[in-house]
Amino acid sequence: MEKKEYQVGDQVFVIYRNPHTANVANIKSAEIVQHPDNPNQQVLFLHNTLHVIEDDDAIFHSYEEAEQTYNAYFSGDHYEG
Numbered sequence: 001m002e003k004k005e006y007q008v009g010d011q012v013f014v015i016y017r018n019p020h021t022a023n024v025a026n027i028k029s030a031e032i033v034q035h036p037d038n039p040n041q042q043v044l045f046l047h048n049t050l051h052v053i054e055d056d057d058a059i060f061h062s063y064e065e066a067e068q069t070y071n072a073y074f075s076g077d078h079y080e081g
Contacts, residue, residue, distance in 0.1 A: 006032040013066035015058035
């Protein structure tokens with residue numbers, strides 16, 4: 001994923017893979033918040049947990065953008081589990 005600019009308070013949408021079932025992914029709403037220990041870092045608030053934003057995270061500004069990418073990667077024709 002390309003690095004995008006986020007602002008604290010932005011609502012974003014994440015393609016989130018289930019850590020217990022690798023072939024299950026969903027689009028989830030999250031919020032960009034300030035890291036509680038590092039005021040210069042932004043993190044995702046997702047599932048009531050803070051997640052450090054990584055370069056390869058699938059984060060989108062709109063649900064439609066997330067859905068389009070989700071369908072491209074997880075449709076039956078392209079998905080390899």
